[in-house]
Amino acid sequence: MKVPEGYVATANGELTAKDGDVWRFEEREPMASELLGLAVVKGTYLYGTGPHALPLRHVVPQGQEEKYGPIAAETAGQIEWAEARFGRFPFSTYGVHIYPGYTDALENQTLSLFGTGWFTRPTYSNTMIHELIHQWFGDSVTPATWQDAWLNEGPAVYYAAVWAEEKGGEKLADKMRTVYGKLDAVRAKDGPPGRPKGLGGYNIYDGGALVLYALQKEIGERDFDRVMRRWVQRNKDGNASTEDFIAHAVKTTHRPGLDAFLRGWLYGETNPPLEIS
Numbered sequence: 584m585k586v587p588e589g590y591v592a593t594a595n596g597e598l599t600a601k602d603g604d605v606w607r608f609e610e611r612e613p614m615a616s617e618l619l620g621l622a623v624v625k626g627t628y629l630y631g632t633g634p635h636a637l638p639l640r641h642v643v644p645q646g647q648e649e650k651y652g653p654i655a656a657e658t659a660g661q662i663e664w665a666e667a668r669f670g671r672f673p674f675s676t677y678g679v680h681i682y683p684g685y686t687d688a689l690e691n692q693t694l695s696l697f698g699t700g701w702f703t704r705p706t707y708s709n710t711m712i713h714e715l716i717h718q719w720f721g722d723s724v725t726p727a728t729w730q731d732a733w734l735n736e737g738p739a740v741y742y743a744a745v746w747a748e749e750k751g752g753e754k755l756a757d758k759m760r761t762v763y764g765k766l767d768a769v770r771a772k773d774g775p776p777g778r779p780k781g782l783g784g785y786n787i788y789d790g791g792a793l794v795l796y797a798l799q800k801e802i803g804e805r806d807f808d809r810v811m812r813r814w815v816q817r818n819k820d821g822n823a824s825t826e827d828f829i830a831h832a833v834k835t836t837h838r839p840g841l842d843a844f845l846r847g848w849l850y851g852e853t854n855p856p857l858e859i860s
Contacts, residue, residue, distance in 0.1 A: 584605065584606045584607075584608070584621065584623065585604055585605055585606075586604050586605070586606050586623055587604065587623070588604070589625065590623050590624060590625055590626075591606075591623070591624060591625075591626050591627070591628060591642065592606040592608075592621075592622070592623050593620070593621070593622045593623075593624065593626070593642050593680050593694060594606075594608035594610075594620065594621050594622075594694070595608065595610045595614060595618070595619060595620060595691060595692050595693050595694060596608050596609050596610030596611060596675075596676065596693055597609055597610075597611070597638070597675065597676050598640075610692070610693070611674075611675050612673070612674050612675065612692075612723075612820060613820045614692050614722075615692075615722070615725045618690065618691055618692040618721075618722055618725075619691070619692075620680075620689070620691030620692075620694060620696055622680070622682070624642070624682060624684075625644070625645040626642040626643060626644060626645055626680075626682070627642070627643055627644075627645050627646075627648050628640055628641070628642055629641045629642075629643060629648065629652055629655055629656075631655070631656060631658070631659055632659065633658065633659040633662045633663070633672065633677065634659070634662055634663050634666055634671075634672070635671065635672075637662065637672055637675075637676065637677065638675070638676045639658055639659060639676070639677055639678050640676065640678045640694075641655035641658070641678040641679050641680070641681070642678070642679075642680040642681070642682075642694075643655060643681050644681065644682070644683055644699065651681050651702070654679075654681070654702060654707070655678070655679055655681070657708065657711065658677065658678065658679060658711070658715075661708070661711060661712055661715055662677065662715065664712075664746070665712070665715055665716060665719070665742070668742070668808065668811065668812065669719050669811065669812050669815050669816075670812055670815070670816055672718065673718060673719055673722070673723035673815070673819055673820075674692065674693045674718060674722075674723070675693075676693050677693055677694070677695075677715075677718065678693070678694050678695075679694070679695050679696075679697060679711065679714075680694050680695065680696045680697065681697050681698075681699060681702070682696060682697070682698065682699070683698070683699045684698075685697070685698040686698040686700055688701060688710050688713070688714050689714070690714045690717030690718065690721060690722060690739075692718070692722045693718070695711075695714035695715065695717075695718075697710065697711070697714070706747065706752065708746070708750065709743045709744075709746060709747045709752070710743070712742065712743045712746045713739045713740065713742075713743040714739070716738055716739045716742045716743065717735060717739050719738075719815045720734060720735055720737075720738040720739060720815065721734070721735030721736075721739070723815060723818075723819050723820060724814070724815055724818040724819065724821060724822075724823055725821075725822050725823075726822065726823070726824070727822045727823060727824035727827070728824065729782050730777070730778060730779065730825070731777075731823070731824045731825045732779070732782070732783075732787050733776040733777060733779075733786075733787040733790070733791030733794065733825070733849075734791070734823065734824075734825065734828060735787075736787045736788045736791050736792075737776065737787065737788070737790075737791020737792050737794055737795050738791075738792075738795065738811065740788050740789055740791065740792035741791075741792035741795045741796065744758050744759075744792065755796070756859050756860065759792070759793055759796045759859055760859045762789040762790065762792065762793045763793060763854060763857055763859060765785070765789075766785075766786070766789075766790050766793060766854050767853055767854050769784070769785050769786050769790060770786065770790075770851075770852060770853060770854070771852070773785065773786045774786060775790075775848075775849060775850050775851055775852065776790040776791045776793075776794055776848070776849055777794075777825045777848075777849030777850050778849070778850050793848075793857075794845075794848045794849060795807075795811075797848055797855070797857050798810070798832070798844075798845065798848075800857070800858075801841070801844055802832075802836050802838065802841065806835070806836045809835055809836075810831065810832050810835045810836065813831070813835055814828065814831055817831070825849055828845075829841075829842055829845045829846065829849070830842075832845060
């Protein structure tokens with residue numbers, strides 16, 4: 584990538600060489616095309632180390648290193664938190680790119696992208712966790728089709744809510760109660776989480792998280808943790824579908840009735856009953 588003086592380049596993977604104004608990057612692991620992220624910006628590279636000596640590199644706005652450096656440094660602890668649930672981080676590097684010219688957040692493989700606006704909110708770490716969880720769910724394991732996108736967004740929303748509760752924020756049960764109250768209308772309009780009528784929408788985000796919450800209540804925390812951990816380990820660097828997830832959950836828990844349970848939540852026109860306490 585050719586970079587003008589005073590700018591830096593960002594891309595997935597590792598910066599392997601700078602030859603004059605040409606920057607070269609290498610992504611060692613398989614990557615879906617949707618996860619590619621390239622940029623040339625006025626930024627500063629910051630470096631750190633995560634669990635297992637994982638190399639971390641972040642890009643923050645030039646001249647704002649003192650403001651965003653401590654935020655980027657939180658990443659190592661966030662990875663440690665996620666690894667306790669899913670196992671070792673699936674890629675050879677990670678980092679955050681904080682950029683004032685962007686307003687959203689995006690799970691580009693190995694270098695999640697965030698607009699600076701997120702960091703005016705006291706809950707910014709929830710968003711950092713959301714995009715980090717995508718490195719397992721959506722990046723390492725990508726959906727077989729866009730109909731399976733709840734497998735990306737459901738876990739990211741669910742575990743960001745778990746993180747938020749642990750940090751003293753909204754309780755997971757309260758969030759899921761609100762979601763449950765809205766989802767029948769959403770299903771009628773946009774389709775169920777496992778069979779959306781279009782790309783994106785509330786049903787694959789909060790609706791997908793509700794599927795996982797219901798699953799955890801049905802099979803218990805221990806089996807749920809095994810289902811989620813083994814899912815990303817068995818499907819690493821591959822594609823997987825909703826049908827694959829249903830079969831995986833049944834196989835992992837040895838509960839034949841779980842097939843019908845998950846089909847009701849993922850494909851049903853209305854919400855199945857759910858007690859939230």
